[in-house]
Amino acid sequence: MTTGADGRGLAGFAALLADPTRAGFCLALLDGRAWTAGELARAAGVAASTASDHLTRLVAGGLLAEERQGRHRYIRLADPGVAQLVEELAARAPTPATPPRTLRAASEGAALAYARTCYDHLAGRLGVLLHDALLTRGVLDRSGGLALTGTGVTWLAGLGVPVEPLRATRRPLVRDCLDWTERRPHLAGAVGAALCGRFLDLGWTVRGTGRAIRVTPAGRDALAETLGLDPALLAPPASRGSGPARA
Amino acid sequence: MTTGADGRGLAGFAALLADPTRAGFCLALLDGRAWTAGELARAAGVAASTASDHLTRLVAGGLLAEERQGRHRYIRLADPGVAQLVEELAARAPTPATPPRTLRAASEGAALAYARTCYDHLAGRLGVLLHDALLTRGVLDRSGGLALTGTGVTWLAGLGVPVEPLRATRRPLVRDCLDWTERRPHLAGAVGAALCGRFLDLGWTVRGTGRAIRVTPAGRDALAETLGLDPALLAPPASRGSGPARA
DNA sequence: GGCACGGTTCGGGCCGCGCCGAAGAGTCCG
């Protein structure tokens, strides 16, 4: 009576992410960098032996990839598709029901809501603003699915991002990625990744702690000029008080 | 040291799919129809009480939606996004390692590989052929992300599928969906769903058992004429022998 | 060589989860 595939394959795969420790590993790795096994163990608060076991399973399941160097075991997400998958699942998961307990945690949360990397592209308020600006500027078009326009190609070239090399990859040029703080789409795909990297190269943005991204004063000016982004909206998260409170 | 969100939210959500029975429910519901709790229980081979418990959790988790009618509890996927998520996870999951044991199962597998619904759009060999034909005909364009072209809009209108109503939905017009038998993309999104429904309305396709789809003789002619699909490639799965063996 | 360090392997304990059957609540029908 069981027509076709039973759920064992899917269940086994989903089980990889169904453990808080393993899920925490994947979320940490969403910053796009390679972590050592020990770093991940400490970040998750488990013994090294526990982490080692989990990592072996995640690698075997195709979610993570490893690279051994000397006595270190470097771990990263297997490919951008995994990052997308994890982000989508995280976006659908009910909030961890853990309101920030400490001031430090609250300010970290604000910094992440302001701007962060989502694997290799920009997310948070900055990511959504960028996405919207690219649409109004005609770099992107949404009349029939999200697509990069001809003017978009030249605009990118002017910014120092040639599009042709990006076409060579198997990755879609542009793609929606649901932002879990803004609950609205931001730009992913090869172009999203290239833009994120280019902004860093140009010094418009710099990496903060963890996945956090900060916009430099020069970046604020440049984004206002090239994309018409309101510098006021790009103001960094209020250190105290003046910013709108967020539940 | 744990910057930002821990993995509990994600893990709890993934755990919903990490059980073979629950995963089987979701896979069965990928046919886009509403099943009763009892039907799902029988299909999965568990007691009604067990299924009831699982379904309650899946509904609470936002993966499924229920509708109570009299003494029946109708269950369907919560929204198309869930279908996409489940398909993506299933596509990445290693094959269930269950080569078909019976002749009946083998022929069912062949029928599904030939053509099936993927929630509400077409998948399988037919789905991939359709996707490719739409690209070569200029209905879709992939030069910068997957998009519906202007000629595509008129082509759809000629087929009796007005695009304007589709724009009203929050759903993307066109979207890639990775086919788990062909390992290549087919067309999803609002247009993919509309095309699938239109083909059924026109009598070009009919539903088989489960998620299987069959192409009628009239449908073969029509698809050849309007899209240039080779009728030979649309031949139904060989009942025995002559078809290419598939691992 | 000696030591510190990162990672892995192994054994054991514990908690949670999935399963069932039996009993009960609600619905439809004769």
Added chain:
DNA sequence: CGGACTCTTCGGCGCGGCCCGAACCGTGCC
């Protein structure tokens, strides 16, 4: 009303998972 049916609730059982600490291996440094 009484019977058939669907679904739910509740105990109880058993397996499998997650975790740790201790011992072990390999690397890099002094």
